[in-house]
Amino acid sequence: MVVSTSTLYDQLIESFGDVKIANPVRAKAMEAFRKNGFPTIKDEYWRFTNLRPFLNDNFVVVNEGLGSLDANEIKACIEEGEIEDLDAYKLVVVNGVLSEEFSNLPQSNTISIRPLAEISEDSTFLDKINNRLDIEKPMNSLAALNTAMFSDGFYIEIAANAILDKPIHVFNIYGYSENVFLQPRNMVVVNKGAQIEIVETYTCAGDKLYFINSVSDLFVDSNGSLTHSIFQNGKNAERVVNHTQVTQQKDSHYANYIYSIPQSAIIRNNLNVELEGSNIETHMYGLYLAGKNQLIDNHSLVDHLFPHCESNQLYKGVMIEGGKAVFNGRIYVHEDAQKTNAYQSNNNMLFSNDSVVHSKPQLEIYADDVKCSHGTTIGQYDAEALFYLQSRGVSEEHARAMLVIAFANDVTSKIPNEALRNHVEEKVSATIAQANVTI
Amino acid sequence: MLSIRNLHANVAGKEILKGINLEVGAGEVHAIMGPNGSGKSSLASVLAGREEYEVTEGEVIFNGKDLLDMAPEIRAREGVFLAFQYPVEIPGVSNINFLKTAVNDVRGHHGLPPLTPKEFLQLTREKQKLVEFDAKLVNRSLNEGFSGGEKKRNEILQLAMLEPKLSILDETDSGLDIDALRIVSAGVNKLRSKDNAFVLITHYQRLLNYIVPDFVHVLWNGKIIKTGTKELALELEEKGYDWLKQESVALDN
Numbered sequence: 001m002v003v004s005t006s007t008l009y010d011q012l013i014e015s016f017g018d019v020k021i022a023n024p025v026r027a028k029a030m031e032a033f034r035k036n037g038f039p040t041i042k043d044e045y046w047r048f049t050n051l052r053p054f055l056n057d058n059f060v061v062v063n064e065g066l067g068s069l070d071a072n073e074i075k076a077c078i079e080e081g082e083i084e085d086l087d088a089y090k091l092v093v094v095n096g097v098l099s100e101e102f103s104n105l106p107q108s109n110t111i112s113i114r115p116l117a118e119i120s121e122d123s124t125f126l127d128k129i130n131n132r133l134d135i136e137k138p139m140n141s142l143a144a145l146n147t148a149m150f151s152d153g154f155y156i157e158i159a160a161n162a163i164l165d166k167p168i169h170v171f172n173i174y175g176y177s178e179n180v181f182l183q184p185r186n187m188v189v190v191n192k193g194a195q196i197e198i199v200e201t202y203t204c205a206g207d208k209l210y211f212i213n214s215v216s217d218l219f220v221d222s223n224g225s226l227t228h229s230i231f232q233n234g235k236n237a238e239r240v241v242n243h244t245q246v247t248q249q250k251d252s253h254y255a256n257y258i259y260s261i262p263q264s265a266i267i268r269n270n271l272n273v274e275l276e277g278s279n280i281e282t283h284m285y286g287l288y289l290a291g292k293n294q295l296i297d298n299h300s301l302v303d304h305l306f307p308h309c310e311s312n313q314l315y316k317g318v319m320i321e322g323g324k325a326v327f328n329g330r331i332y333v334h335e336d337a338q339k340t341n342a343y344q345s346n347n348n349m350l351f352s353n354d355s356v357v358h359s360k361p362q363l364e365i366y367a368d369d370v371k372c373s374h375g376t377t378i379g380q381y382d383a384e385a386l387f388y389l390q391s392r393g394v395s396e397e398h399a400r401a402m403l404v405i406a407f408a409n410d411v412t413s414k415i416p417n418e419a420l421r422n423h424v425e426e427k428v429s430a431t432i433a434q435a436n437v438t439i
Numbered sequence: 440m441l442s443i444r445n446l447h448a449n450v451a452g453k454e455i456l457k458g459i460n461l462e463v464g465a466g467e468v469h470a471i472m473g474p475n476g477s478g479k480s481s482l483a484s485v486l487a488g489r490e491e492y493e494v495t496e497g498e499v500i501f502n503g504k505d506l507l508d509m510a511p512e513i514r515a516r517e518g519v520f521l522a523f524q525y526p527v528e529i530p531g532v533s534n535i536n537f538l539k540t541a542v543n544d545v546r547g548h549h550g551l552p553p554l555t556p557k558e559f560l561q562l563t564r565e566k567q568k569l570v571e572f573d574a575k576l577v578n579r580s581l582n583e584g585f586s587g588g589e590k591k592r593n594e595i596l597q598l599a600m601l602e603p604k605l606s607i608l609d610e611t612d613s614g615l616d617i618d619a620l621r622i623v624s625a626g627v628n629k630l631r632s633k634d635n636a637f638v639l640i641t642h643y644q645r646l647l648n649y650i651v652p653d654f655v656h657v658l659w660n661g662k663i664i665k666t667g668t669k670e671l672a673l674e675l676e677e678k679g680y681d682w683l684k685q686e687s688v689a690l691d692n
């Protein structure tokens with residue numbers, strides 16, 4: 001029995017073409033979605049995030065590539081996504097399709113940046129997608145749906161030992177004239193000893209509803225390094241479920257930074273990292289500022305399979321105007337993963353008396369010689385500190401912003417890129433300064 | 440400059456200030472002394488605009504304006520400065536950025552453009568020297584991990600930077616070593632002018648040797664029960680407060 005929003009569900013099942021069924025991976029994925037349907041709050045990993053109200057509207061399920069944005073609209077979206085002073089290559093992806101015209105890509109034969117569609121038709125491609133993502137689990141049914149149906153996205157591969165001199169700023173831009181259900185799929189391959197930094201922004205044009213169900217497969221081979229930042233500041237009409245599946249090989253480094261600010265109605269980030277070798281370093285930093293009518297949900301999983309690895313998760317939340325947040329951080333340390341260092345912490349600051357935070361650390365440790373820690377705090381801002389700042393002439397709005405920036409500092413200070421750090425701090429300050437405080 | 444008339448204030452439903460009258464003119468230095476718990480910090484808090492205090496009666500006029508009507512930051516911008524008895528630590532807020540924001544917010548209030556980074560640096564250097572404030576502390580988080588004395592000196596650095604009209608120093612001398620007391624006092628004396636005024640809340644006559652007050656007031660049980668000149672402080676040093684308390688009780692009856 002399927003307990004799902006039936007119309008969209010039926011529509012999705014229907015729109016799944018015969019061609020794709022020919023592919024066994026796609027077929028398996030579709031079967032998983034057919035069986036599990038959309039996640040419901042009965043699933044432990046979706047308990048506090050009820051997707052149902054966000055799926056009830058009429059959506060058109062579109063293949064990437066269609067849509068209606070003219071050059072001027074694209075330019076406007078690029079401008080919206082721009083990060084001041086960020087010296088970066090530009091990868092502009094319009095409705096899931098790479099746009100050469102608007103991009104400014106590195107001219108080097110050590111890096112390949114292509115539309116995913118170009119290679120996804122290759123018969124071996126579907127073997128390349130991250131098989132660590134268990135699409136048969138009900139909790140991953142949206143990732144299954146994406147696997148079954150995606151048609152395009154971006155593909156970035158950097159050759160062994162190559163070091164990209166500047167970050168790549170990916171402008172994910174969408175524009176449709178009706179409510180759409182989108183399923184972009186992206187892939188990044190960092191070969192042995194290579195280093196790359198990717199910054200992603202999202203911009204949706206117009207006022208239609210957007211449900212974005214995206215999946216990214218990331219591979220970091222031995223000694224490789226991937227620094228990955230995602231900035232989420234969509235409009236209320238945007239609904240985002242984003243699954244990032246990372247596989248790291250020995251001696252590699254992966255850092256994920258995710259910043260979410262109002263007003264997307266719902267943001268669900270799944271970040272799963274598999275540590276498939278020893279001496280791996282993994283950093284996961286989140287900063288979310290949940291505002292009015294907004295739910296921001298971060299679910300993470302760090303899977304320690306080998307000894308001598310270190311993972312560090314730090315998620316900080318600021319709650320305003322009744323915004324809601326969920327944090328569920330899982331650390332799994334397998335029996336062989338001795339000498340693991342795995343840390344996790346989630347701290348929340350409340351500025352609203354009807355905000356809700358559900359925070360849950362989940363540590364499953366089967367090795368005995370490990371260092372693991374976790375901690376959760378939920379508290380109000382320090383009224384004494386606020387008064388102190390005000391008593392020196394600083395406006396209440398500025399003072400509040402200063403306290404929030406201070407609170408966020410142990411996340412933002414980790415941002416290696418100064419332009420991005422300033423951008424995040426500015427957006428957060430501006431949002432908090434305007435907030436209506438009820439506590 | 441400052442007129443406090445029949446000021447009554449409650450905190451947590453309890454009356455703490457019970458009819459304070461105080462006139463402070465430009466160029467004057469007033470000292471307020473009094474036993475622990477008599478309401479000295481409460482008076483300072485009410486003047487600075489601390490939210491927990493509810494004014495039930497009376498008025499405070501500052502340079503012709505109703506002070507009690509202003510938000511705390513407006514009071515500060517209008518020229519009221521309170522050096523706190525217990526300055527708070529604010530991890531993650533850098534001392535220097537905080538100073539810059541404060542200075543520029545105050546300037547903005549008076550229609551002045553923000554200082555250029557160079558001007559700001561110059562001003563900071565100059566004032567730092569005045570209060571002999573360790574340059575290393577300027578770049579740290581606001582008061583975080585500062586020693587008691589360092590916190591007090593930081594209050595005076597802020598005072599020097601903001602150049603207020605009315606400065607209220609709540610036990611700034613407590614926690615300062617002998618040298619620091621001399622340095623801070625010398626700094627305050629240099630900042631004194633015919634246009635600004637100081638209210639020194641203190642338990643110790645010693646401070647008043649360095650910063651000589653025009654008036655000394657004794658606050659007890661939410662009221663000023665005695666006003667005199669600097670000699671009163673010497674008398675208190677010798678005799679304590681009991682004789683004044685008795686006088687006051689006798690008067691009330």
Ligand SMILES: Nc1ncnc2c1ncn2[C@@H]1O[C@H](COP(=O)(O)OP(=O)(O)OP(=O)(O)O)[C@@H](O)[C@H]1O
Nearest residue numbers: 450451455473474475476477478479480481482491
């Ligand atoms: N928030 C509060 N809630 C309840 N009582 C308070 C509060 N703040 C102050 N008081 C009380 O008000 C009275 C006056 O306190 P205040 O701090 O003004 O004294 P003070 O004269 O500054 O004393 P000290 O010399 O020890 O600094 C004290 O009895 C104190 O306990």
Ligand SMILES: [Mg+2]
Nearest residue numbers: 479480481524
């Ligand atoms: Mg006191």
